[in-house]
Amino acid sequence: MTKRNAIILAAGKGTRMKSEKNKVMHDLIDRPILAYPLGALKKAGAERIVIVAGYQAQSLMDAFPEEEFALQKEQLGTGHAVMQVSALKDEDGYTLVMNGDVPCLQPETLEMLYDQAQGKAIVLLSAILEEGGNYGRVVRDETGAVKEIVEARDCTPEQKEIREINAGVYCFNNRDLFDALSELTTDNAQNEYYLTDLVRILNEKGKHVDAIAASDPDEMAGINTVSELYDVYRWMKDRINRRHMLAGVQIVDPQRTVIGQDVKIGHDTVIYPDTEILGKTALGNYVEIFPQTWIKDSVIGDGVRLQMCKVQNEMISNALDEEPAGNEEGTGTQAC
Structure with a gap:
């Protein structure tokens, strides 16, 4: 089987949580939020996982002493965070990149992405929502092929009407990922290195780019506020209880x-x-x-x-x- 790597982005503070604690270190049922994506990746067959830490990095390292970490000293965007994982630069296989604040993603969904990425430069997970909100939009051409991802702040009025959103989970051919990172720029509303720009860059290189809509959009629920933490807690608790009752x-x-x-x-x-x-x-x-x-x-x-x-x-x-x-x-x- 082709080697499976993974990068978990967990460097941000999460200011909307109104807490001094790193967002992914807040408890969800009986463990930190970060433990859920970490466990799901291992069940999906990830052989090497690197966690990108920044704010209160030591607290993450203390909580997960057996895991591998990379340090993002400055918060310059998701693309910049992946640049810090130089330890994976020369690896073969495929690398799944996801945020550390998405605890509902199931191992089966991540394994599907690894499988679908075979022979492609990138496969990203998307979702179809009634309202796109603050999510980046998946822009397709007239043939239905994925063209680019445009962050919400950079969307035109027409692009804001797109209902297919980027779920923030990507599976890259590892060589293509690190070859393209050097072409990222900060020419955007946030002045950051957007990982999502790699979709356009790889397209322009003639690489195969694809997006797969998730069967259950609830799996993509991220946590940015204490209220959203409660929403995810309730979803997860109900799912576990129903499994036992069945x-x-x-x-x-x-x-x-x-x-x-x-x-x-x-x-x-x-x-x-x-x-x-x-x-x-x-x-x-x-x-x-x-x-x-x-x-x-x-x-x-x-x-x-x-x-x-x-x-x-x-x-x-x-x-x-x-x-x-x-x-x-x-x-x-x-x-x-």
Whole structure:
């Protein structure tokens, strides 16, 4: 298989969050925002991932000590951020570039981009929206071929009417990416090096450029404000809960139940409202989790019943294991 590289852009402060913390270090359910794109890329087969850090870079390095970083000392745009990843300059294969504040993107979507990029200079992910808002527009020619991406601030009135927007996720032939970076300029409204200008530059070189509309635009939701963080939290929580319910887990009130994406739950398990189950927790079969219970990174054995507990890094088994799991006469409820 062709080598898969990735670059995550995470250098900005995120001023609209109204926080001193780097935007991608805000918690989303049970981990920093940055952990989600990082995990999705690994599941999609990325062999080498470089995170571009800038504002409070050390906090990112401390949180993810096993990852590879590049430093962007000045915030001069997305193209400039990629220029800092000189460690990948001579790599073969394909390099997926994405922002660190897009936690909903699924591994299957990223893997699709790697696959679709074969034999092309760049494939970018787009979305069809009712209103383009502040997103860059995907401009196509009369044949439907992708011509360029125009940032919202640089759009003409006609271009602002385009409904296909740039989702900010790109898969490049790595050699084409680094060959074209040197041709970026700051001739735009922001006076920055736009990564999106590579679409036009590669087109002018006669390279194959393509855009694929995402099947679920909600995956592209970025986080720029605390309100948007809540919107993504709600989307992700509902998606996780629905996945477990489709597998047969009885979640009595999904709106009042929070489950982390790595949690594993056995069959015939019931989870009552006002509970949080986080981290790498595993619940066995016939488990009952009653209200006011918080569990993280723990193993809860078959038939255990917990109420009003705070459990972390623990292994709890059925105290009356001489009775079969699921038999209420043989299971006591543990209150912490």
